[in-house]
């Protein structure tokens with residue numbers, strides 16, 4: 001149903017951490033469909049998940065390149081900004097996760113210093 005993603009084993013797209021069922025996370029659903037073509041063609045939906053830290057980090061980070069990435073970035077920013085629960089979850093899990101487990105991102109460009117965006 002969700003392609004190769006099994007519902008009970010979801011992994012954060014950015015840090016590859018396993019997301020347990022019921023854990024706070026952000027899921028981005030993507031599917032494609034044709035317009036102006038009959039019969040209408042519709043692809044299977046893909047579900048992309050981000051853990052709270054990565055969601056917050058992405059939302060606070062610089063805009064990515066690529067129209068599709070940019071669209072996803074805007075959605076994540078909107079959803080992270082709408083509810084402090086994710087930021088809180090990211091903050092909480094930072095205490096439980098050893099420094100260094102989160103990989104330094106390979107993304108180009110400026111990256112916010114670790115923790116700087118979570119200091120109140």
Ligand SMILES: [Zn+2]
Pocket residue numbers: 012013014015016017050051052053054055
């Ligand atoms: Zn993650």
